[in-house]
Amino acid sequence: MNGAVPANVVSLEVVTKTREADGVVSLMLARPDGRRLPDWTPGAHIDVVLPTGITRQYSLCGDRFDAHAYRVGVLREPDGRGGSAYVHDVLAPGDVIGVGGPRNNFPLVPSTSYLFVAGGIGITPLLPMIHQADLLGADWRLLYGGRARESMAFRDELSAYGDRVRVVPQDERGLLDLAAFLGAPRPGVKVYCCGPPPLLAAMERACAAWPPYTLHLERFVAKEQGAPARSGxxxxxxxxAGVVVDVPPHLSVLDAVRAAGVDVLSSCRQGTCGTCETTVLAGRPDHRDSILADHERAAGDCMFPCVSRSCDDRLVLDL
Structure with missing residues (x-):
């Protein structure tokens, strides 16, 4: 995802680059001077600023208790805009890249029971969640799907968990049987899923009858949105700043604010990364992001101005 360089970017060195599966490599990153890195929690991601100036977001998938290294997994995207190709074809151990964050839009909430569902590279944010759930003695299971066994990263790592992990290559066993894996709706279970849009949509349907706030999703691609609440x-x-900015229909709030001389940090410009989160002081935002849960949208106290707009004639932001 292209965008402005995030705040608090530090220079990290690529310590290792490892092939994890067909089309997937992992990078181990550390400070060149060996100093500790900011702490993070399962579900967090970092902004990676490549030497080309491209910024991408990658989930942290290593050991959260290792204070001196970050690990990320990168899928080669043939139809992408050059970021993953650069990582796969050019980036090498010893190279230095910029890293911002970490930030967490996909936190693991406390529970005694978890069901994890991953599709392809969506396994990356779930790896540290599984490690923590196991460490705390929670009851958990993972359903992991992919196109083919050879394309599914970190299988060896997951094999240590035995039959709690179910690996389902599509070319061998077809699509994931979500209903069978989830079972009947029941309280006290938290369901976490990350993967391609069709899987996330199927999970939303499969969990429709479950108690509120059971399902937690992370999207790598922005969710399709309907028409904005207002066309004018x-x-x-x-x-x-003490200024009022007019936002015409063709301009995002982010661009309008920047044009007025007020800087707002951003990265993805698609409502998926969370970099531009802004506090709403008054008015009703028209949420068009792919991050906030329904109850967070109803609260109306924050928004992502790269994509979200206003339901009212006037919106007051803490900028």
Whole structure:
């Protein structure tokens, strides 16, 4: 995802680059001077700023208790915009890249029972979640699907968990049987899923009858949105800057605010990374991101101005 360089970017060295599966490599990153890195929690991701200037977000999938190294997994995307190709074809151990974060839009909430579902590279944010759930003695199981066994990364690592992990290559066993894996709706279970959009949509359908807030999703691709709440212009008051910005239909709130001389950090510009999260002081935001849960949207106290708009004539932001 292209965008502005995130705040608090540090220079990290590529310590190792490892082939994990067909089309997937992992990078181990560390400070060149050996100093410790910021702590993180399962589900967190970092912004990787490549030497080309491209910024991408990758889930942290290593050992959260290793204070001196970050690990990320990178899928080669043939139809991408050059970021993954650079990582696969050019980036090498010893190279230095920029890293911002970590940030967590996909936190693991406390529970005694978890069901994890991964599709392809969506296994990456789930790896540290599984490690933590296992460490805490929670009851958990993983359903892991992919196109083919050879394309499914970290299988050897997951084999240590035995029959708690079910690996389902599509070319051998077909699509994931979500209903059989999930079973009947029941309270006290948290379901975590990351993968391609069709899998996430299928999970939403499969968990529709489960108790509220059971299902937690992370999207690598923005969710399709309907028409905005209003088709006309609206005003955005920037409380700290003391200015009012008009936002026409063709311009994002982010671009309108930046044009007024107020800088807002951003990265993906698709409502998936969370970099541009902004506090809403008054007015009702028209949420068009792929991050917030329904109850967070209903609270209306924050928004992502790269994609979200306003339901009212005027919106007041803490900028």
């Amino acid at each position: 212009p609206f005003a955005v008051e920037l409380a700290r």
